[in-house]
Amino acid sequence: MKKDDTLDLEIIKYATEGKGIARIDRNIIKPVQDAQPQESNEKNYVVFVQGAYPGDKVTAQLRKIKKSYAEAVIVKIISPSKDRVEPRCKFFGTCGGCKQQDLNYQTQLKFKQELVRETFEHIAGLKDFDFEEIIPSENNFFYRNKMEFSFADKRWLTKEEIGSEDVIDKDFALGLHIPRIFDKVLDINECFLQSEMSNEILNFTRKFFKGKNASIYSTKTHVGYLRNLVIRQSQNTDDLMVNLVTSKEDDALVKEYTSELLKVVPQITTVINNINKKKASVAVGDYEKVYHGEGFIYDKIVDYNFRISANSFFQTNTLQAENLYKTAMEFAELKGDEIIYNLYSGAETMA
Template structure:
């Protein structure tokens, strides 16, 4: 039985009226259904071609622009529209902030049915470009071709790429000339590595065939001036490996941590691989309010250091610590928030599922001479139970910063069982945050909310909520 094809429809002179989830904008079709668009800005008047029809909505794309919105701005990046990294780069920053704030408020009120206090304006970023401290680039011997290149009869020349995956295409890499997300020397390092690899016939990876030498490159920077570069090789070739690593170390002496991985797996994740230090240290340091945080190649750390500092200050302020409280920091990661609030608490207990993260948390606490924190590793829904509370004390305040999926329902229930005076909920996904808040609504009221823009030019937004017992 053949699959029925969706008939494409064209709607003319449609006004884009709003921004929705995952960065898509919203228009209304003549039949009243919503249309989700990936390539328009609220205020545009466009012709739309649909490519998917559902019961309550269409998905489509703007094909003709009759009027451009006054909310638009000129994208800074030449790769905008092809690279999927900065989908809102054509929207002026003040409007990005408006729609991020609106999304958070809508999620809390519509999904969570939460009665909100007066909403504090979103905390915007001073630096809207070159704010990331970590970037990962992929090598490919079959770079993404533009439509013009595909249709051209001319020789396409170099097909190698060092850049980002095309959205939705696991085997196609956009060759990036300049990325506006990470400050130099990131672009200089990436471009130099590509040029050197081509000059010396170092093979770029082919994902489909699982062949080649150079696989990925990660660059991490920090506010202390440290720079980490890690190259992932698909196979060991000592001569070629040392050739490119020596070149990097000599050309960029400011690199303080030069590392590599040999990964012959089908996928390029490094978390089950040995990371080998070739030159310098096996880590870099980030600093915040005199606290130093050791970051290795596998560490999780907020990728916008400046806004992370603001996020943590808001979290600490919401907690309202006096020095007498036992604080639980759930999903503590490498213990950044735990250590950031420790000076103002009696004791902080951090819980995290990733063993390497807890190892780093303990090292950082020792390095910072913080003696009133204790860290435990394990699956949150299994570790955070009545026995754990009995052994470590009943918290006065719980800070929780879960992943995008939010908290497991058993964790939410355990918080309700403990009934601390305050809960500070930090979230990178206000939809799952709203779901969890709805489960807590009978016992807790939302006293404060504060959205924080960690990722300018994207639709992502963090939100901090203070809950107090009713």
């Protein structure tokens, strides 16, 4: 068989990042050179299938063929795994924000636990070690305290948009990148990762700057104004930050944007403009200007308050960060006379 050929597969195991594993006879894919393929029941060749889960029976298209494995994508699900669920988001499968939204959450935890165990056994060579159960996230949706959206002057069109008779602006997008495509963005109007308020900010920002005919920074020509919209929302306080990342200053425009945005979402506590003059596609400015509030927000983990700036590192799932740190403290069994180094920790939440 060769690239783009299809074959029917039964998924028996989970890999990582939304890939299922099937095993087949090597002769089916790549017969031994200078020899006639022979009948064999030995399934000694691995096929990684993007978007497939154990229990699926699928028709898959080969995208990459290597000596010891192949990569494929689903063309058709012949019979689905019992663990599949209906994804909540209409952009799932196209957007790169979520990998397993169509898989039961408890099953996700089980697969992740198996992957961690195999890592310790096969890579670290450990055996007979204690293995704790994963602590599940309390929220499956609206759990992130930070979302980073991108502007693009090339909009990725979905299959529905391509087949639509509606007039679509292909030169303005605000949303999330398509996996492995750096210059196109999927224009989204709702996301279930942060909050409904975040969606309001996202949609207002798009409408405002399109209405102003604001230019979008191009990663190819390095010309244009708008780069990113970053929203940080505290989980344990009422603080809410909007950070507009641009390639240059436009004081009058950002002041008007701030004023109009606060009318729509008055809960916003600070608005910042990061000015990024570098060519690299990063949502971090060389400097920043504050247009509303103090220029930072506060959030709380366990009994401690943390001041978070626009470019601070802070664990994106606040509630799970609390579980992580509580567990680390329990395991550490600290007595109070130890010296602890808090390195590479962003806002120093561990200390």
